[in-house]
Amino acid sequence: MKVLSELMGYxxxxxxxDATMRDGGLVNDFYFSDxxxxxxxKTNIEAGVDYMExxxxxxxxxxxxxxxxxxxxxxDDHIREIVGENNTDLKIAIMADIGRHELDDFDQKVNSPVDMVRVATYIHQMPEAIQMIEDAAKKGYETTCNLMAISTSQKENIDVAINMVCQTPVDCIYIVDSFGAFCPEQIARVAEHYMEVGEKYNKKIGIHTHNNQQLAFANTIEACGDGVDLLDATYLGMGRGAGNCAMELxxxxxxxxxxxxxxxxxxIEDYMLEIKEQCKWGYDLQYLMTGQLNQHPRMxxxxxxxxxKDYSEFYKEMTE
Amino acid sequence: MKVLSELMGYxxxxxxxDATMRDGGLVNDFYFSDxxxxxxxKTNIEAGVDYMExxxxxxxxxxxxxxxxxxxxxxDDHIREIVGENNTDLKIAIMADIGRHELDDFDQKVNSPVDMVRVATYIHQMPEAIQMIEDAAKKGYETTCNLMAISTSQKENIDVAINMVCQTPVDCIYIVDSFGAFCPEQIARVAEHYMEVGEKYNKKIGIHTHNNQQLAFANTIEACGDGVDLLDATYLGMGRGAGNCAMELxxxxxxxxxxxxxxxxxxIEDYMLEIKEQCKWGYDLQYLMTGQLNQHPRMxxxxxxxxxKDYSEFYKEMTE
Structure with missing residues (x-):
C-alpha cells in the first residue's frame, strides 16, 4: 500500500x-487560434505546468x-510567434510520430524554442524510433520514447523494446495506454516493470492515459503513486476519442x-467550453466498449x- | 499488489x-414512469444484477x-405492481433514511416483496440507525448500514460506529463516499479498516461511490480488489450531483x-438517453471542486x- 504521507506531501x-494541443489537436485537426x-x-505558466506540448x-x-x-x-517559427524566446520555467515539447516525420525538420536545439522531442512509436518500429531519439538527443533536445498501444503487446516484447531504447540517451520512457484498456491494478504492474528497467538505466518513466473507462485520472495517479514522474494531462481531458487525464483533476x-x-x-471557462461545443471528445459508451475490448478507438x-446512439448494435458489431 | 488471477477470474x-431509482431518484424527484x-x-434480471434498489x-x-x-x-403495493411475487434471482432493496423514516411503514418480510432494507445514516445518528436495523432484521429483512459522509469523520469515530453496528444482526456495512472525496489509495485504507472489523463479526462490506473526481468506478474496483463484496452502481451513473459508479463500466x-x-x-439506449436529456447529473468541474474540497455537493x-458556467468564480466562493 502506498503511504499517506505521499498523498499529503509531494x-x-x-x-x-500539457498535451492539449497535441492529443486535442487530433480532435480539431490542429486548428487552434493564436x-x-x-x-x-500563459495559463500553463501561471498554473505551474512543467511542459507544454x-x-x-x-x-x-x-x-x-x-x-x-x-x-x-x-x-520553430510558429512556436516562436507564441513563446518568443520563452524565458519562463515552462518547457516546450513537440511530438514526432515514427514513420511520419523527417529528421531534417529538426534543427539544432540551440536554434529552436523546443526543449523536448517526444517520439511516439509502435513496438515494431523500434529501430526507426531509436534513430529519431539519437538524432534529437545529439541535436541537444530532451527526449522521450512513447511506446504506444502496449495493452496489445506481450510483456516479453515490451521488455525487449524498453531495454533497447534504454541503450540510447533517451531521458524518459512513457507508459501509453492508447486504447484506454488498462485498469489501475494493471497499470501498477506495468509501472513496476518500467520502473525496474528505468532504475537500472537511470531513465525516468512517464504515463499517458485515455479515458475510455473513466480511468484516465485514476490510472495516472496510480502510476504517480508507484513512482512514475512525468504525467500527461489535457484541459477538460481534450484528446482523441474518450480523451485524456484532465488537467483540472x-x-x-x-x-x-x-x-x-x-x-x-x-x-477552461474562457476557452475550452467554446471548443467543447464545436468538437467531440470524452467518455461515452462506444469508447468504453473499445477500451474494455482492448481495441483501437477508430470504430x-x-x-x-x-x-x-444505437450502442447495443455497435456492441454487436464490435464483438462479432 | 492484487493478483492478476482475480482480474481474469471472479x-x-x-x-x-442497482441504485438507479434511489440515487437517480434524487435527480428527478423519483418521477420514474411504470x-x-x-x-x-427486466434489464436487471437479464443482466444478472443481484439487487435492485x-x-x-x-x-x-x-x-x-x-x-x-x-x-x-x-x-409494498407499488413495488408489487412492478415485480409481482418476484419469482426471480433479483432481490429487491429499499432505503430508509435515518430521521426521515417510520418503523411502522415496514411490514413483516413475509408480507412484503422487499428483501433488503438499507439504512442510511450519519455517524451521529447511530442509536436510531441501530434501532431501525434491529427492527428490520427482526421482521425478517436482510439489512445493511450505509454510513454516509465518512470522508469528513475521524477514523476513531468511524471505528466506534462500525463496531456498534456490528453488534446488531446487520448483514453488510457500506463504505459510502458521499462527497466523491476519496481517491483509490484512500479507499484501500478505508476498505482495510472495514474488512478487518467485518471479518471479526462476520459482516460483509459494501461500497457506494460518487463520481466527483471521475473516480467512482476506480474506487469501486479498488474496493472490490480489496475484498469488498457489495458493489453499488447506476445506469449511466445516474445519481445525485456527479452521479455514481456506472453499471455499464x-x-x-x-x-x-x-x-x-x-x-x-x-x-441505456432505449430509456436512459431520454432521461439524460431531461435531467442533470454527471461529472463537471463544480463537482470536482466540492469533491476535492471534501464538501457536500449542495452548492x-x-x-x-x-x-x-463561471467555474473560477465558483471556486472562489467555495474556498473563501
Missing part, C-alpha cells in the same frame, strides 16, 4: 505535461499542409505548491462522428 | 446492486407526497459469467441548476 521529481494558444501558454512535427511529405492547422507541423490532486488550479478553471470515433 | 461472493421501472426490472421508504410525515414520485415512498469489468452487459447497453448542485 515528490519534487513529478512533472506535468489567441487560444497564447492564452494556453504544442503539437506534432509531422512530415509535410506525408500530410497535406492545406488540410490541417499549423500545429500538426509545429515549425490532476492539478487539483498534486500537492506541490508550485501548481495552481485557479488559472486552469479560468482558462468508436466513427460511431461518434456518425452521431449514432 | 469471486462468487461479489454482488451488484414503463421505465418495468423495463429496468427501488427507492426510499421515506416518512410521509416528513415529506409531502404530492411533491415527489411514488418511489420516494416505495410502498462495472458489469463490463466483472468476469462472473452470470453478468451480461448487452441488456445494459440496450436499456455544486445549485450552480448546475442555475446553469452557471
Amino acid at each position: 515528490r519534487e521529481s513529478i512533472k506535468v505535461l 489567441d487560444f494558444v497564447k492564452a494556453l501558454y 504544442m503539437g506534432y512535427r509531422a512530415s509535410k511529405k506525408v500530410f497535406d499542409e492545406s488540410k490541417f492547422g499549423k500545429w500538426k507541423f509545429c515549425s 490532476l492539478l487539483g490532486f498534486l500537492k506541490n505548491p508550485k501548481y495552481n488550479i485557479f488559472p486552469v478553471y479560468r482558462f 468508436a470515433i466513427k460511431f461518434t462522428n456518425d452521431e449514432r | 469471486r462468487e461472493s461479489i454482488k451488484v446492486l 414503463d421505465f421501472v418495468k423495463a429496468l426490472y 427501488m427507492g426510499y421508504r421515506a416518512s410521509k410525515k416528513v415529506f409531502d407526497e404530492s411533491k415527489f414520485g411514488k418511489w420516494k415512498f416505495c410502498s 462495472l458489469l463490463g469489468f466483472l468476469k462472473n459469467p452470470k453478468y451480461n452487459i448487452f441488456p445494459v447497453y440496450r436499456f 455544486a448542485i445549485k450552480f448546475t441548476n442555475d446553469e452557471r
